[in-house]
Amino acid sequence: MTKPDLAMKPKLSTISFLTDYGLKDEFVGVVKSVIRTIAPDIAVIDISHDIEPHDIRAGGLALARAVQYMAPGVVLGVVDPGVATNRKAVAIEVADGAAYLIGPDNGLFAPAVSLVGGATGAVILDNTDYHLAAPGPTFDGRDVFAPVAAHLCSGVPFAELGTQMDPAGLVPGILPVSQVADDGSITAEVLWVDRFGNLQLNVDPEDIEVWGEFIQVEGGRATRTAKRVVSFADIGTGSVGVIIDSYGLVALAVDQGSAAMELAAQEGSQLTLREADGPQGAPSPVSIQTKPTTIPPVNPELLEGGQ
Amino acid sequence: MTKPDLAMKPKLSTISFLTDYGLKDEFVGVVKSVIRTIAPDIAVIDISHDIEPHDIRAGGLALARAVQYMAPGVVLGVVDPGVATNRKAVAIEVADGAAYLIGPDNGLFAPAVSLVGGATGAVILDNTDYHLAAPGPTFDGRDVFAPVAAHLCSGVPFAELGTQMDPAGLVPGILPVSQVADDGSITAEVLWVDRFGNLQLNVDPEDIEVWGEFIQVEGGRATRTAKRVVSFADIGTGSVGVIIDSYGLVALAVDQGSAAMELAAQEGSQLTLREADGPQGAPSPVSIQTKPTTIPPVNPELLEGGQ
Amino acid sequence: MTKPDLAMKPKLSTISFLTDYGLKDEFVGVVKSVIRTIAPDIAVIDISHDIEPHDIRAGGLALARAVQYMAPGVVLGVVDPGVATNRKAVAIEVADGAAYLIGPDNGLFAPAVSLVGGATGAVILDNTDYHLAAPGPTFDGRDVFAPVAAHLCSGVPFAELGTQMDPAGLVPGILPVSQVADDGSITAEVLWVDRFGNLQLNVDPEDIEVWGEFIQVEGGRATRTAKRVVSFADIGTGSVGVIIDSYGLVALAVDQGSAAMELAAQEGSQLTLREADGPQGAPSPVSIQTKPTTIPPVNPELLEGGQ
Numbered sequence: 027m028t029k030p031d032l033a034m035k036p037k038l039s040t041i042s043f044l045t046d047y048g049l050k051d052e053f054v055g056v057v058k059s060v061i062r063t064i065a066p067d068i069a070v071i072d073i074s075h076d077i078e079p080h081d082i083r084a085g086g087l088a089l090a091r092a093v094q095y096m097a098p099g100v101v102l103g104v105v106d107p108g109v110a111t112n113r114k115a116v117a118i119e120v121a122d123g124a125a126y127l128i129g130p131d132n133g134l135f136a137p138a139v140s141l142v143g144g145a146t147g148a149v150i151l152d153n154t155d156y157h158l159a160a161p162g163p164t165f166d167g168r169d170v171f172a173p174v175a176a177h178l179c180s181g182v183p184f185a186e187l188g189t190q191m192d193p194a195g196l197v198p199g200i201l202p203v204s205q206v207a208d209d210g211s212i213t214a215e216v217l218w219v220d221r222f223g224n225l226q227l228n229v230d231p232e233d234i235e236v237w238g239e240f241i242q243v244e245g246g247r248a249t250r251t252a253k254r255v256v257s258f259a260d261i262g263t264g265s266v267g268v269i270i271d272s273y274g275l276v277a278l279a280v281d282q283g284s285a286a287m288e289l290a291a292q293e294g295s296q297l298t299l300r301e302a303d304g305p306q307g308a309p310s311p312v313s314i315q316t317k318p319t320t321i322p323p324v325n326p327e328l329l330e331g332g333q
Numbered sequence: 334m335t336k337p338d339l340a341m342k343p344k345l346s347t348i349s350f351l352t353d354y355g356l357k358d359e360f361v362g363v364v365k366s367v368i369r370t371i372a373p374d375i376a377v378i379d380i381s382h383d384i385e386p387h388d389i390r391a392g393g394l395a396l397a398r399a400v401q402y403m404a405p406g407v408v409l410g411v412v413d414p415g416v417a418t419n420r421k422a423v424a425i426e427v428a429d430g431a432a433y434l435i436g437p438d439n440g441l442f443a444p445a446v447s448l449v450g451g452a453t454g455a456v457i458l459d460n461t462d463y464h465l466a467a468p469g470p471t472f473d474g475r476d477v478f479a480p481v482a483a484h485l486c487s488g489v490p491f492a493e494l495g496t497q498m499d500p501a502g503l504v505p506g507i508l509p510v511s512q513v514a515d516d517g518s519i520t521a522e523v524l525w526v527d528r529f530g531n532l533q534l535n536v537d538p539e540d541i542e543v544w545g546e547f548i549q550v551e552g553g554r555a556t557r558t559a560k561r562v563v564s565f566a567d568i569g570t571g572s573v574g575v576i577i578d579s580y581g582l583v584a585l586a587v588d589q590g591s592a593a594m595e596l597a598a599q600e601g602s603q604l605t606l607r608e609a610d611g612p613q614g615a616p617s618p619v620s621i622q623t624k625p626t627t628i629p630p631v632n633p634e635l636l637e638g639g640q
Numbered sequence: 641m642t643k644p645d646l647a648m649k650p651k652l653s654t655i656s657f658l659t660d661y662g663l664k665d666e667f668v669g670v671v672k673s674v675i676r677t678i679a680p681d682i683a684v685i686d687i688s689h690d691i692e693p694h695d696i697r698a699g700g701l702a703l704a705r706a707v708q709y710m711a712p713g714v715v716l717g718v719v720d721p722g723v724a725t726n727r728k729a730v731a732i733e734v735a736d737g738a739a740y741l742i743g744p745d746n747g748l749f750a751p752a753v754s755l756v757g758g759a760t761g762a763v764i765l766d767n768t769d770y771h772l773a774a775p776g777p778t779f780d781g782r783d784v785f786a787p788v789a790a791h792l793c794s795g796v797p798f799a800e801l802g803t804q805m806d807p808a809g810l811v812p813g814i815l816p817v818s819q820v821a822d823d824g825s826i827t828a829e830v831l832w833v834d835r836f837g838n839l840q841l842n843v844d845p846e847d848i849e850v851w852g853e854f855i856q857v858e859g860g861r862a863t864r865t866a867k868r869v870v871s872f873a874d875i876g877t878g879s880v881g882v883i884i885d886s887y888g889l890v891a892l893a894v895d896q897g898s899a900a901m902e903l904a905a906q907e908g909s910q911l912t913l914r915e916a917d918g919p920q921g922a923p924s925p926v927s928i929q930t931k932p933t934t935i936p937p938v939n940p941e942l943l944e945g946g947q
Contacts, residue, residue, distance in 0.1 A: 040369060042362070048835040049356065049663065052706045055656070055687035062654060062685060062711040071369060073362035079836055080896055092359045095475065097369040107896055110871030161888030163870060168709065168886065221355040222386055256470060257417030272475065274468030282387055282414055347676055349669070356663065378676060380669035399666045402782065404676040528662040529693055563777060564724030579782065581775030589694055589721055 038126075038179045040099035044073040044089055045167065046080060047104070053165070057102075057172045060158065064176035071097065080107040082134050084293060086199050087217055090137035091273055096125075101138065102167075102175045103129040110163040115170050117178065117187050118196065119147035126184065128175045130166070136199025145193035152188040202294075204228045211300035216291050217275070223284025224269075225291055229276040229299065234268075240302035241268050243278060247290040251302050252278060345433075345486045347406035348377045351396055352474065353384040354411070360472070364409075364479045367465065371483035378404065387414040389441050391600060393506050394524055397444035398580055403432075408445070409474075409482045410436040417470040422477050424485065424494050425503065426454035433491065435482045437473070443506025452500035459495040509601075511535045518607035523598050524582070530591025531576075532598055536583040536606065541575075547609035548575050550585060554597040558609050559585060652740075652793045654713035658687040658703055659781060660694060661718070667779070671716075671786045674772065678790035685711065694721040696748050698907060700813050701831055704751035705887055710739075715752065716781075716789045717743040724777040729784050731792065731801050732810065733761035740798065742789045744780070750813025759807035766802040816908075818842045825914035830905050831889070837898025838883075839905055843890040843913065848882075854916035855882050857892060861904040865916050866892060 041061060047053035054075050061070060073092050077085040085105035093101070106113075106129070114131040120142050127135045128151075139145050151157075151170055156177045160169040174187055202215040204227070212233060218226040234241065241252050243266065252266040261267035261281040266288055271277035278285040278297075286292060348368060354360035361382050368377060380399050384392040392412035400408070413420075413436070421438040427449050434442045435458075446452050458464075458477055463484045467476040481494055509522040511534070519540060525533040541548065548559050550573065559573040568574035568588040573595055578584035585592040585604075593599060655675060661667035668689050675684060687706050691699040699719035707715070720727075720743070728745040734756050741749045742765075753759050765771075765784055770791045774783040788801055816829040818841070826847060832840040848855065855866050857880065866880040875881035875895040880902055885891035892899040892911075900906060 039373065040366075042366065044359075044362075049686075050688060050690040051834050052658075052687045052702045053835075055658075055685055056706050056709045058685045059654075059656065059687075059706065059709045059711050062683060063709075066653065066683075066711070069369060069373075071362055071365050072356075073359045073366075074357060076357040088359045092363050092366065095363045095366045095370075097366050097373070108871075108873055111873045160886065162884040162886045164872065164883065165886030220358050221353075221360075257415075258471065259415055259418045269471065270469040272467065272469045272472030346680065347673075349673065351666075351669075376676060376680075378669055378672045379663075380666045380673075381664060383664040395666045399670050399673065402670045402673045402677075404673050404680070527665050528667075564722075565778065566722055566725045576778065577776040579774065579776045579779030 038099045039068060040097035041068055041070045041102050041175055041179065042073050042092070042096045042099065043070050043075075043102045044077065044085060044092075045075045045104040046077040046085060046106075047075050047167070048079075049075055053167065057167050060168055060172040061176045064173055065180045068099075068176065068179045069097075077105055081105060082107070082132055083200075084218075086134050086137045089135065090141055091218075093138040093141055098125060100175045100179060101125065101127040101129075101135070102171055103127065103134050104167040104171055105134050106130040106132070106166065108132060109166050114191075115151040115166060116191070116196065117149050117151060117174065117184065118145045118193065119184055120145055122146045123184065126175075126178060128171050128178070131197050133197045133199040136197070137201060139196075140199070145196065147184065148191045148193040148196055149184065149188045150191050153186060156182065156187060202228055204233070206233070209300070211298055213296060213298050214276075216293055216295045216297065219286045219291070219293050223280065223286040223288075224271065225278040225285045225289065225295075225297075226271055226273070227276045227278070227297065227299075231270050231274070231276055234276060234299065234301075237301040242300050242302045243289065244298040244300075245289045245291050245295060248288070250289065258282070345406045346375060347404035348375055348409050348482050348486065349380050349399070349403045349406065350377050350382075350409045351380040351384065351392060351399075352382045352411040353386050353388065353392060354382050354474070355386075356382055360474065364474050367475055367479040368483045371480055372487045375406075375483065375486045376404075384412055388412065389414070389439055390507075391525075393441050393444045396442065397448055398525075400445040400448055405432060407482045407486060408432065408434040408436075408442070409478055410434065410441050411474040411478060412441050413437040413439065413473065415439060416473050421498075422458040422473060423498070423503065424456050424458060424481060424491065425452045425500065426491055427452055429453045430491065433482075433485060435478050435485070438504050440504045440506040443504070444508060446503075447506070452503065454491065455498045455500040455503055456491065456495045457498050460493060463489065463494060509535055511540070513540070516607070518605055520603060520605050521583075523600055523602045523604065526593045526598070526600050530587065530593040530595075531578065532585040532592045532596065532602075532604075533578055533580070534583045534585070534604065534606075538577050538581070538583055541583060541606065541608075544608040549607050549609040550596065551605040551607075552596045552598050552602060555595070557596065565589070652713045653682060654711035655682055655684045655716050655789050655793065656687050656706070656710045656713065657684050657689075657716045658691065658699060658706075659689045659718040660691040660699060660720075661689050661781070662693075663689055667781065671781050674782055674786040675790045678787055679794045682713075682790065682793045683711075691719055695719065696721070696746055697814075698832075700748050700751045703749065704755050705832075707752040707755055712739060714789045714793060715739065715741040715743075715749070716785055717741065717748050718781040718785055719748050720744040720746065720780065722746060723780050728805075729765040729780060730805070730810065731763050731765060731788065731798065732759045732807065733798055734759055736760045737798065740789075740792060742785050742792070745811050747811045747813040750811070751815060753810075754813070759810065761798065762805045762807040762810055763798065763802045764805050767800060770796065770801060816842055818847070820847070823914070825912055827910060827912050828890075830907055830909045830911065833900045833905070833907050837894065837900040837902075838885065839892040839899045839903065839909075839911075840885055840887065841890045841892070841911065841913075845884050845888070845890055848890060848913065848915075851915040856914050856916045857903065858912040858914075859903045859905050859909060862902070864903060872896070 082105050116131040118127040156174050158169045205213040214227040214229045216225045250266045252268045255267040258281045267279045269279050423438040425434040463481050465476045512520045521534040521536045523532045550557050557573045559575045562574040565588045574586045576586050730745040732741040770788050772783045819827045828841040828843045830839045864880045866882045869881040872895045881893045883893050
């Protein structure tokens with residue numbers, strides 16, 4: 027394993043970078059400066075730095091939505107409320123070395139890793155040869171994760187970065203599952219509220235495939251009847267639409283407005299969907315079935331393409 | 334037209350990128366990832382991603398302000414309330430192939446295209462060979478515009494991207510024109526409120542060239558006398574200044590404060606300017622003359638320079 | 641001095657870029673476009689563009705925190721309330737040409753320059769051969785600083801950029817000094833409130849080295865007893881912790897919350913620290929000793945590393 031870096035280098039020319047650092051402070055710029063000093067030819071692509079502080083779930087879902095589109099290389103992800111505690115710093119190998127994910131072991135990477143087929147290896151980043159000397163212990167993004175990512179891209183073998191660990195021991199991610207009741211209604215969770223106020227749900231289109239044109243949506247403070255549409259412009263002013271979003275999941279939207287405002291919903295909110303025209307009156311005893319969350323399909327065209 | 338890409342490649346090494354995606358979600362990062370996967374040597378320069386959602390006018394004006402400074406290449410612009418409707422996706426050629434603009438055909442590019450001499454060609458992006466397979470129809474930035482831009486930069490001929498169309502059929506942009514009344518007063522519109530609260534007006538310096546040092550500004554909720562100055566620091570605390578801004582247009586400013594706050598004005602607000610010392614009393618019947626908006630001059634030094 | 645650019649080029653391949661431009665307007669994108677047009681192979685790393693408008697102090701401190709991590713090259717910094725006045729535009733040489741800082745002469749660079757050993761040269765940017773023709777005088781970032789930075793990176797000798805000046809004549813930066821009273825208490829100032837609400841103080845760890853585990857913090861509206869901790873997670877819910885931050889200075893923090901909110905403090909706030917368990921009662925006459933601000937140590941590993 028001492029010289030595979032020549033063959034691998036073309037694959038590790040990009041670092042995809044996500045944090046909760048925000049863009050006001052110089053944190054992101056400093057991390058990029060460290061990377062450029064160590065590995066000047068590596069491109070860094072910002073996925074997002076405006077994850078809410080410490081929101082591991084939101085960071086993990088953003089990585090999951092983005093991962094199938096990322097350029098081959100390293101994912102550097104830092105949402106790290108446990109920095110300077112004994113939480114592990116890790117590098118995770120996926121697809122037998124096609125890509126790596128580097129950051130804290132707190133579940134942040136679990137959804138993305140699962141999407142690309144699971145981890146094929148993991149190391150604890152305890153080889154300080156590839157870290158910076160740190161004036162204080164609270165900025166591992168700068169002092170541990172960035173230099174390790176840069177050195178890995180520069181050809182340092184994965185196994186050199188620290189002690190091997192069983193990937194099965196990595197902290198798992200927790201993805202909410204939607205639930206189908208006996209009456210056919212689905213209790214869903216809002217996975218994501220995007221900039222436009224659209225509500226992505228943990229519901230697959232096929233779960234509601236047989237339903238009619240109208241769907242009743244019950245939230246905490248509002249019940250609305252939503253129409254199935256293809257585009258935002260089809261929704262009609264003041265109405266709520268049900269759309270297949272750009273990740274292939276069911277979403278609620280309002281044309282040129284915010285479904286989040288309309289339904290008083292936020293990330294993590296529970297909503298109940300049922301067919302609006304179906305038999306609603308049958309008061310049969312309701313039993314809950316857990317339905318595994320379905321993950322959006324990988325885009326094979328992109329994964330095969332590129333360099 | 335099968336091999337002009339060799340000669341063109343040096344000119345298409347930069348994608349200038351503007352959207353209303355915001356930076357919180359991963360949209361911008363995903364688009365850049367798609368570009369890098371297809372065309373790894375292309376640089377992407379962010380012009381802005383914080384255009385207000387669906388604000389085509391603001392996006393178009395930002396592109397117009399920026400276009401003469403852009404590095405040669407492709408402009409990728411996405412402010413696209415009509416995504417997934419039958420609005421056209423287009424690539425527009427300017428200056429006989431010196432640059433291209435790619436995005437929705439909704440007027441977003443019209444001001445910038447006009448500034449650089451008008452379109453010399455246009456294609457409808459209906460050749461799906463250069464698109465990504467899309468899990469849903471609402472993210473054309475990722476699935477259509479980004480891959481098309483990347484393929485164009487990689488040498489795919491413009492005509493390959495889809496069906497040719499007459500550029501005269503592109504949706505025009507609507508730029509507000511200032512109006513000069515018989516009494517010489519000018520009814521102007523606020524084109525842009527920048528971060529510092531400066532109000533850029535659709536008024537050329539020569540329109541007020543013969544006026545004296547003081548100008549009366551009437552807004553909806555305030556009338557102020559503003560002084561002509563060269564720098565913000567010349568304005569004086571609590572006063573409003575009239576300045577030639579960095580794009581060569583007349584702007585209203587407050588030193589270390591916000592003219593927008595001071596005049597209770599926003600983008601699109603109407604303001605009336607008149608010479609403060611001139612004859613104001615003459616109650617002659619007022620007739621309105623439409624004055625064509627003058628566009629800031631192109632910076633020839635930059636356009637000639639570079640590589 | 642006509643051909644040193646060959647040797648210097650590898651050192652000037654990065655421009656580290658900080659402004660108060662914000663990211664909503666196209667200012668940052670336009671500056672990068674100008675740089676790319678003149679010097680297409682130079683990488684630009686954003687340090688921050690969300691410095692509060694005109695806040696020279698905050699910009700200067702951000703540069704100071706970042707400078708020791710920056711990739712070798714040019715620092716382009718623009719927080720410039722005096723644009724278009726007679727304030728000087730300058731390029732500052734440090735470490736005999738190892739790096740340069742370009743921007744307004746208003747104290748913005750003083751803390752960073754001091755940190756890297758002081759200025760070894762300075763020029764006033766009055767050679768307009770390396771500027772852009774400007775439609776108006778208020779955007780020197782685009783018209784003066786960016787083209788000068790790009791030309792310097794492209795090999796134009798430093799002395800060509802304008803009239804040499806004595807670096808001793810540069811506007812100095814003003815850094816607040818903490819004060820130690822006779823009773824041992826320290827009156828400190830909040831240098832920085834970061835995204836997470838942590839309060840960085842102008843206090844060195846050694847200033848409080850002999851103190852016990854608990855420290856009393858007096859602010860304007862609150863007095864709290866804070867515990868010394870190593871990590872945020874050690875602080876405990878609802879408590880305030882004293883931590884050595886990632887720049888080696890003393891900071892106040894709240895786990896998964898904001899110390900700024902908890903203590904009603906902001907940048908520039910005065911706080912008094914004293915040992916909580918020490919003799920507090922002694923009402924001896926208090927005399928103030930000025931203590932020079934100590935600057936975080938340079939990270940030698942990074943400075944030597946690279947390439």
